[in-house]
Structure formats: structure tokens, C-alpha cells
Amino acid sequence: MAATVLLPFLVMLLGLWEGRRADDDWAAFAAEHRHLSAIVADLEARTPRDGRVDYTLQFRKGGQTYGGPLALDKARDARGEVATMTTLMDWRRSLPPVVVVGGGLAAALSILVLLAGAVLGLVGRTSRDALVGGFSLVRKLLPAALALQIVAATAGFVAAVIFEAGMLAQSGFDGGALKLLGVAAVAVGATVIAAASTLWGLRRALAAFEPDPLPILGRPVSAAEAPGLWRLTEGLADRLGALKPEAVVVGLTGGFFVSAGPALLQPGGERLAGRILYLPLPYLALMRGDEVAAIIGHELAHYAGGDTAYSQRFLPIYAGVGRSLDAVAAGHQGSLGLLGPSLRLGVFVMERFHLAVRHWSRAREFAADAAGAGLTTAEASARALLRTGAVQPRIAETLDAAAEAPASAPSDLVAAVLDRAVAQGLDDPAAHLEAEQAHPTDTHPPTRERVAALGVPLGPDLLALAATAPPAHALGQLGAYFADPAGLCRAATADFLGVVREHEAAVRADLETAAAGVAAEDQVLRDNSRPGAFVLVGAAVLFGLAALGLAIFGFPSLSAREAGYFAVVVLVLGAILGALGGYRLWRGERVTLILRPDGLEVPGLDRSIAWEAIADLDISVNQTGIATRLLLPPEAPFPVRVPGGRGVKLDAKRRIVTFALGLPRRTTPQDFADLLGRYQVAAQARHLLAQAEAARSETRTL
CATH class of the missing domain: 1.10.287 (Helix Hairpins)
Known part of the structure; x- marks a missing residue:
């Protein structure tokens, strides 16, 4: 309220105050003009017509008294100056109404948007149709409201600054006044530019939204490849009266989920559309049959309740409001805080919508849990929730180890997960009761709340049963779902490792490009x-x-x-x-800095400073050139000053090295900063490449 309503309201009050001052200033100059006009008329009437000089004619101004013909000239000059100021003050009276209207309109828009966001957030909790319909309208109207508010606030601010700058004309344009005018001009220019760029960016918020495909690391399985799984899924869908999935995808990562939008499978790049059910193979191997049925029933219940379709309808709203926020945030820093109210309004609307969406997401999760329990038992559904938390760490540990060393990873990571779970046991489910299960598009309530909603007592027997380690032959239960479970697990492992290797190759290519971004020979910088x-x-x-x-x-x-x-x-x-x-x-031009791939050398220091030894780097521009400050960590050797350097300062206590240098020829401060940044990034890239090579060598040795 303070930022979005009170601040524009204060601008409106400023305009009202400026309006009273404008009237007073104009009245004072108008009275002075009438007074001087009377003096000029009197002097003109008393001036001798025969050309004689009459020193009884006098005019006093600025502490000096003028006589004779000079008195009339000075009086006329003074009248002309006051006439100009009267006209200026008359024109200046048109500015306060702009300030009042700008501040008032900005405050009114803030109130309307705040009320609309709050009311729609409450109404959206009555039904999802009301939620989507109300905030769909907001998504379309919010960019226009923010644009109008930005125009109003900018107009009010510019008018207020110009009004106050007009006061400088009353005292004459001396050096101090010109400086203040310069500051005002810079402030007005920066604000107008920031507002214009923000308005241009808000145009994107109205553009059509096309959701990006959901990336899924997995492969589809047909009814021939997974006859038992498809029979189970279709049977559960029939019992629920839910739509059946059009594709079933299995993989190693993530948890169970359904989607109804476009998806992109990795690593093959196959595109899917429509209803997709994703099942993680490690969970299928480590969980009991009734637990798997309860979870699949839970996911299919989202189709029965239309949850995935609603999630797809939420995405354009998130995108539109998000684009509006991005546009306002991009111009906020250069607007002297003028866009702060608009930015906070956008954030408020996004929060109201998010809270309403979260309300329905939580409600639908509880409903889906109940549907899964109705297909099996409440105890099986509660046990499934607890067991997913107990199993997840063993899966994550196995996949993380394979991702760190894909060359030595086993060919069947599902079997490796089972071996780890048998050897180490599962986590205590009680440690994961407050966890919110991961999902690519929706939010989930904590496990404790979901189990309580099922009406199942959270006792030690249930926790112990959920934490029971799987038997060594648990992998065999995949045969109830798939025609060739071993081959499918190996194929899913190959997919996972293939994506890991692709990512490794991409990272390595980026590192090699960064490492090659600087020359191997020394780069010597000289003063210009x-x-x-x-x-x-x-x-x-x-x-x-x-x-x-x-x-x-x-x-x-x-x-x-x-x-x-x-x-x-x-x-x-x-x-x-x-x-x-x-x-x-x-x-000749003296050497000011020598850049090497491994570090930089500053004339006047007894040693080079390695790039890895620089904890932080700061560059500032002064009248003589560039001042660079390096922060060295405690373990790095600190240099000592030697003859031959200029502008070098050492602060051993704070571990700061400061050196000043003039800009090299044809170099801007940004060019210099980018140059140092490239050398730092190249050094970091070489270090990471060396670490990766050492790890590969160790793996080959083992």
C-alpha cells in the first residue's frame, strides 16, 4: 500500500501544493509588472520633449539608482524582464494539474489493480473456472493498466521536476542554477527513456503464448512392450471413469506424473502430444504392487478431474503476467524508483494468482490421493506416499554416481539402485514427512498432511513397513509390467548415460571455447x-x-x-x-599491465597474481583512467611492492591490491573489464578441464 498507493498519492498532493505556489508566483510577478508599467508610464510622461536631460527622473534597481534617460531605459528593461517572467509563471501554472492528474491516476490504478487481484484471488478459490476466467482477463488488462500507470507517473514526475526547475529562473541562471538544471535534465531524460523502454517491453506481454514442450528423459512403451502395465493402467482408468493415457513413458529420473501438453523426449528428440503418463522404473522395482496401483490411480485421477487441462490453461496467465513483470523490472533500475509501484502491482497480482492456483493444486492432490486409495486401500496409498520418500535417496545416490563417472557406470542402473537399497536399506520415512514431492508443473502438499487426509494413523508400524528394504529378487516384479524388463532397463540406462555424455560434451566444448578465448602469448597493455x-x-x-x-x-x-x-x-x-x-x-609508452593465461603482472609488484588467486575484482573509472582492486584470499601469497610501479597500493590487512592505469589506446572501460573477465573465465575453464581429465585418468586406472 505504501509503495503502490501512498507514493502516487503524495505526488498528487505535491501537485496541489505546486498549484498554490504557481498561482502565488504568477500573481506576484503580475503585480510587479503592473507596478513597473506604471513607473515606465510616469517616466515617459515626465521626459522633456525638447531633448533636455532631466536628472530628476530616477529609477532604482538592485541597490543602484539611475537618473536621466538611463532611468527610463533601465525601467523599460526591468519591465521587459518581469513581463517575460510573468509569461513564464503563467505557463508554469499549467504544470501542477499534470502532476495532480498523474499522481491521482497512478494511485487510482493501483487501488483498482490491488482490489481486482485480491477479489479475484478470493473468487478463484470458489471454482477453477472462476480462477482461470478472472485471471485470464487480468492477464489481458494488466499490461494496459501498468502502461497507463507508467505514463501517468512519468508525466507527473516530469511536470513536477520542470515546475521546480522553473524556480531557478526567478533568481537568475548562475553557475549553481545551471548545475541544478543539468541534474534535472538528466533525471527527466533517464526517467523518460526508462519509461519508453518499459512500454515497448510491455507489448510482448500481449503477444500470443505458445508453451514450450515439456522435456522428459525417457522412452515410450507400447502395449506390446508393456502389456501388464497397460492392462493395469487402463483397468484403473475404467474404474475411475478417467480418460486413458495416450502414451506411457518410462525413464530413470523424476517421479510419477501426468501431462496433457506437448512433450519432447530425450535423448531421441521424439515429440509427443496429448495425455502422457510418466513412470520411473526404479520406483516400479522398489515399490509393492498395491503401492504402484495407488500411485497410478492418483495420477489418472488428475485426468478425471481435468487437472492437467487446467494446468495448461494456467500457463498463458503465468506467461503474460511474467512478461509484464520482466518488462517493468527491466526498466526499474533506470527510472529513479518511478516504476516501483507498477513493479509491486505486478508482483502482487502474480502472488494472488499463485496462491489461488496452489489452493486448487493442494485440493486436487488430496482428491487424487483419495481416488488412489479408493482403487486400492487407504493404507496402501499412505504407504506409497511414505515409501517414495524412503526410496528416493537410494535412487538419487545411484544416478548421481553414474552421472559423475558415466564411463564406469553399470549397464543397468535399475539393478544398481536395487543393490544399493538392499545393501544400505531405505531412509526413515519420518525424515521426509515435510517434503513436497517433486512434479514438473504442479505443487504438492507435504507428505504428513496427505497421509493425515487419508485418515491413516501415522504410527510406527506404518513407518516401519514403508521403510522395509526390498528383497534381492524385487527386480523380478518388473516382469509383471514389461515383456522384456531387463532390456528396457538397459535401454533406459543407455538413454540416461547418453544424455549425461551429451551434457558433458556440451560443457566441455564450452570450457574449451572459453579456455581458447585468450592468446597463449603475453598481452602487454601500455599507457596511451x-x-x-x-x-x-x-x-x-x-x-x-x-x-x-x-x-x-x-x-x-x-x-x-x-x-x-x-x-x-x-x-x-x-x-x-x-x-x-x-x-x-x-x-615510449610504458607497460602498465601484462596479462598471461595463468595470471597478471603489475609493474611495481614482486610477483604475478594468479587468476585462481583472485577472490573478487572491482573496476572503477576516475579522471585519470581506471582503478582496479583485487581481493586475494588468505591462502594466496600476497605481493610486495618494488621500484618501477606507478599507482600501486597494497592493503595487506584487508588483502587488497589496487593499481591505477590509463586506458590503453582504442580501449573503453567496458573493453578493459571484458578483457580481464575473459582471462578469468579462461583460467577457470582450464582448471575445470584439468580436473575432469584427472578424474577420467583415475577412472581409467581403476
Whole structure:
């Protein structure tokens, strides 16, 4: 409320105050103009017509008294100045209404959006149709409301700044006033640019939304490949009265879920559409049959309740409001805080929608749990919830180990998960009661709440049963689902390892590109002193010519002797400038920094600083060039200052090395920062590549 309503309301109050001041200022100048007009008329009437000078005519201004004809001239000048200021003040009176309307409109829009978001959030909890319909309208109207608010706030701010800048004209445009005008111009320009770019970005929020395909690491299984699984799934769907999945996908990662939108299977790149049921093979192997049936029934219940279709309808709303937020956030930093209310409004709307969606997601999860329990038993459904938490760590440990060393990974990771679960046992389900099960599109209540909603006591017997380690022959139960479970597990393992290797190859290619982004030879940076040296030499030549001209032609108002002395002084100054310029040209451009692939060398320090030893790097621009500060960690050797360096400062206590240098030729501060960044990234890339190579060598040795 403070940011979105009170702040624009204060702008409106500022406009009202400025309006009273504007009227007072105009009235004061209008009265002064009438007063000066009367004085000018009086002086004109008293001026002698025969051209005589009458010093009884007087006009006083600025502490000085003018007499005779000058009095009339000064009076007319003063009247003209006041007439100009009166016109300016009259025009200035048009600005406060803009401030009032801008602030008031921004505050009113904030109130409307806040009320709409709050009301729709409450109404959306009565039905999902109301939720989707209300926030679909908000998605379309919010960008326009934010755009109108930005225009109003910007207009009000610009009008207020111009109004206050008009006060400077009353006291005259001296040096301080010109500086303030410059600050005002920069503020107005930055705000207008930020607002314009934000309005341009808000156009994207109205564009049509096309959801990206859901990436799934898995492979589809047909009824011939998984006859038992398809019979179980279709039988559960018939009992529920739910739509049947059009595709069943199995893999090693993630949990059970259903989707109804486009999907992209990895690693093959096959595209699927329609109703998809995803089943993770490790869970199928480690969970009991009634537990699997309860979970599949839970997922199919989402089809019966239309949950996946609603999830698809939620996505454009999230996308539209998200685009609006992105556009406002992009311009917020450069707007001097002017876009803060609009940004907070967008965040508020997103939060209201998210809370309403979460409400229905939780409600539908409880309903789906009840549906799964109705197909089996409440105890089996509760046990399935608990067992997924107990099994998940063994699955994650096995897959993580395979991802770290894919070359030595077993050919059947499902069997490897079972072996680990048999050897180590399962986790205590009580440790995962507050966990919210992962899902690619929806949220889930904590496991404790879901078990309680099933009406099953969460006692030690249930927890112990859920934590029972699977038998060594548990892998055989996959035969009830698949025609060739061993071959399918090996194929799923190959898919997983293939994606891991593709990711490794992509990362390695990026690292190699980064490592090759700097030259192997030293890059020497030098100060750009040649232009300054040429300027000195040019000035010396001009001084010499001036001295020569003084010696030959002399100088008005100076005797020949004085002109000769003056010529000698000018010649000496020219010689000094020429000597300085010549010395700088002879010396050449000095080395200010040497960049190597392994570190940087600063003249004036006794050792190079390795890129890996730089914990943080800061670059700032000053009047003489660039100041660079390096923060070294405690374990890194700290350099010592030696002769030959300029602008080097060492703070051993805070472990900071600071060095200043002029910008090299044809280099901007951003170019310099990018150059150091490339060397740092290249060093990090080489370090990671070396670590990966060492790990591969160790794996080959083992």
C-alpha cells in the first residue's frame, strides 16, 4: 500500500501544493509588472520633449539608482524582464494539474489493480473456472493498466521536476542554477527513456503464448512392450471413469506424473502430444504392487478431474503476467524508483494468482490421493506416499554416481539402485514427512498432511513397513509390467548415460571455447602517452613561433627591450614543453599491465597474481583512467611492492591490491573489464578441464 498507493498519492498532493505556489508566483510577478508599467508610464510622461536631460527622473534597481534617460531605459528593461517572467509563471501554472492528474491516476490504478487481484484471488478459490476466467482477463488488462500507470507517473514526475526547475529562473541562471538544471535534465531524460523502454517491453506481454514442450528423459512403451502395465493402467482408468493415457513413458529420473501438453523426449528428440503418463522404473522395482496401483490411480485421477487441462490453461496467465513483470523490472533500475509501484502491482497480482492456483493444486492432490486409495486401500496409498520418500535417496545416490563417472557406470542402473537399497536399506520415512514431492508443473502438499487426509494413523508400524528394504529378487516384479524388463532397463540406462555424455560434451566444448578465448602469448597493455606527447611538442612549436614573432615584430604597448624579455620567457616555456614531449616520445609508452593465461603482472609488484588467486575484482573509472582492486584470499601469497610501479597500493590487512592505469589506446572501460573477465573465465575453464581429465585418468586406472 505504501509503495503502490501512498507514493502516487503524495505526488498528487505535491501537485496541489505546486498549484498554490504557481498561482502565488504568477500573481506576484503580475503585480510587479503592473507596478513597473506604471513607473515606465510616469517616466515617459515626465521626459522633456525638447531633448533636455532631466536628472530628476530616477529609477532604482538592485541597490543602484539611475537618473536621466538611463532611468527610463533601465525601467523599460526591468519591465521587459518581469513581463517575460510573468509569461513564464503563467505557463508554469499549467504544470501542477499534470502532476495532480498523474499522481491521482497512478494511485487510482493501483487501488483498482490491488482490489481486482485480491477479489479475484478470493473468487478463484470458489471454482477453477472462476480462477482461470478472472485471471485470464487480468492477464489481458494488466499490461494496459501498468502502461497507463507508467505514463501517468512519468508525466507527473516530469511536470513536477520542470515546475521546480522553473524556480531557478526567478533568481537568475548562475553557475549553481545551471548545475541544478543539468541534474534535472538528466533525471527527466533517464526517467523518460526508462519509461519508453518499459512500454515497448510491455507489448510482448500481449503477444500470443505458445508453451514450450515439456522435456522428459525417457522412452515410450507400447502395449506390446508393456502389456501388464497397460492392462493395469487402463483397468484403473475404467474404474475411475478417467480418460486413458495416450502414451506411457518410462525413464530413470523424476517421479510419477501426468501431462496433457506437448512433450519432447530425450535423448531421441521424439515429440509427443496429448495425455502422457510418466513412470520411473526404479520406483516400479522398489515399490509393492498395491503401492504402484495407488500411485497410478492418483495420477489418472488428475485426468478425471481435468487437472492437467487446467494446468495448461494456467500457463498463458503465468506467461503474460511474467512478461509484464520482466518488462517493468527491466526498466526499474533506470527510472529513479518511478516504476516501483507498477513493479509491486505486478508482483502482487502474480502472488494472488499463485496462491489461488496452489489452493486448487493442494485440493486436487488430496482428491487424487483419495481416488488412489479408493482403487486400492487407504493404507496402501499412505504407504506409497511414505515409501517414495524412503526410496528416493537410494535412487538419487545411484544416478548421481553414474552421472559423475558415466564411463564406469553399470549397464543397468535399475539393478544398481536395487543393490544399493538392499545393501544400505531405505531412509526413515519420518525424515521426509515435510517434503513436497517433486512434479514438473504442479505443487504438492507435504507428505504428513496427505497421509493425515487419508485418515491413516501415522504410527510406527506404518513407518516401519514403508521403510522395509526390498528383497534381492524385487527386480523380478518388473516382469509383471514389461515383456522384456531387463532390456528396457538397459535401454533406459543407455538413454540416461547418453544424455549425461551429451551434457558433458556440451560443457566441455564450452570450457574449451572459453579456455581458447585468450592468446597463449603475453598481452602487454601500455599507457596511451603518445597523443599527449604530440600535444606538448605542438605547443612547443607554437610557443617558439610566438617567441620568434615577438623578437621580429615586437608587441604593441611593449618596448623592444620588454618584447625581447617576453620572447625569451615564451621561448623557455616552449623549450620546456618540447623537452617534456620529446622525452615522452623517446621513452615510449610504458607497460602498465601484462596479462598471461595463468595470471597478471603489475609493474611495481614482486610477483604475478594468479587468476585462481583472485577472490573478487572491482573496476572503477576516475579522471585519470581506471582503478582496479583485487581481493586475494588468505591462502594466496600476497605481493610486495618494488621500484618501477606507478599507482600501486597494497592493503595487506584487508588483502587488497589496487593499481591505477590509463586506458590503453582504442580501449573503453567496458573493453578493459571484458578483457580481464575473459582471462578469468579462461583460467577457470582450464582448471575445470584439468580436473575432469584427472578424474577420467583415475577412472581409467581403476
